Amino acid sequence: MTKSELIQSLADRNPHLLQRDAERIVTTILDEITAALARGDRVELRGFGAFSVKQRGARTGRNPRTGEAVSVDAKVVPYFKTGKELRERLNDD
Amino acid sequence: MSETITRAQLTEAVYQEVGLSRNESADLVESVLAEMSDALVRGEMVKLSSFGSFQVRQKGQRMGRNPKTGEEVPILPRRVLVFRPSHVLKKRINDGDADTSGYASDDVEPDTSY
Numbered sequence: 270m271t272k273s274e275l276i277q278s279l280a281d282r283n284p285h286l287l288q289r290d291a292e293r294i295v296t297t298i299l300d301e302i303t304a305a306l307a308r309g310d311r312v313e314l315r316g317f318g319a320f321s322v323k324q325r326g327a328r329t330g331r332n333p334r335t336g337e338a339v340s341v342d343a344k345v346v347p348y349f350k351t352g353k354e355l356r357e358r359l360n361d362d
Numbered sequence: 363m364s365e366t367i368t369r370a371q372l373t374e375a376v377y378q379e380v381g382l383s384r385n386e387s388a389d390l391v392e393s394v395l396a397e398m399s400d401a402l403v404r405g406e407m408v409k410l411s412s413f414g415s416f417q418v419r420q421k422g423q424r425m426g427r428n429p430k431t432g433e434e435v436p437i438l439p440r441r442v443l444v445f446r447p448s449h450v451l452k453k454r455i456n457d458g459d460a461d462t463s464g465y466a467s468d469d470v471e472p473d474t475s476y
Contacts, residue, residue, distance in 0.1 A: 270401040272410045278397050283390070290380050294390050297379045298372050299413045305367040306455050312367040317395045318443070322455060345455050347414070349445030358403050359418060359441040 306347055316354035323348050402443060412450040419444055 270278075272295060280291035302320055305312050312320040327343040351359075369391055376387040398408050402418055409415040418441050426437040 270406050270408045293380050297375050301375045310365045347447040351443040
């Protein structure tokens with residue numbers, strides 16, 4: 270499922286919704302999550318999962334082609350932990 | 363201090379942005395999460411451009427250990443969900459770019475002139 274398929278199925282299930290509104294809903298949700306993570310906030314969506322950020326320290330890496338040592342700056346990476354309900358649904362047999 | 367964002371703030375943003383009622387905005391936020399969850403439960407990958415992708419992976423059985431008792435216990439085969447953030451998301455988070463309206467900034471080099 271791609272973003273446009275998600276928008277399409279949202280529009281199909283809510284026939285009173287304009288296609289343009291379906292698109293804005295999906296975009297707004299993703300932008301809000303992104304903005305929260307950029308501020309260092311956590312996004313907790315019970316039953317689905319939680320997005321957070323983790324700090325990674327600076328380190329010395331290597332260019333795999335030349336073997337040359339390069340310094341890699343400290344950075345922040347997004348992290349997602351699956352919610353309990355979704356994890357259980359993935360494994361209901 | 364870092365805060366926790368929940369469905370309530372997503373609903374408020376949709377309400378402000380799209381101009382539907384608060385109730386309907388809440389239902390639609392839920393609906394988006396349900397569409398994504400249903401696709402994943404069907405085993406489909408969910409790819410959201412400039413955000414990231416969610417993929418279901420099948421894990422085989424392996425031996426684990428109860429950390430308290432040291433006893434060996436089998437970890438049963440199971441399906442797990444993996445999220446891979448897109449480059450755009452990683453970049454926005456590292457630039458501390460809280461303003462994510464519009465996508466034009468995706469292709470622009472950071473302004474280092476100051």
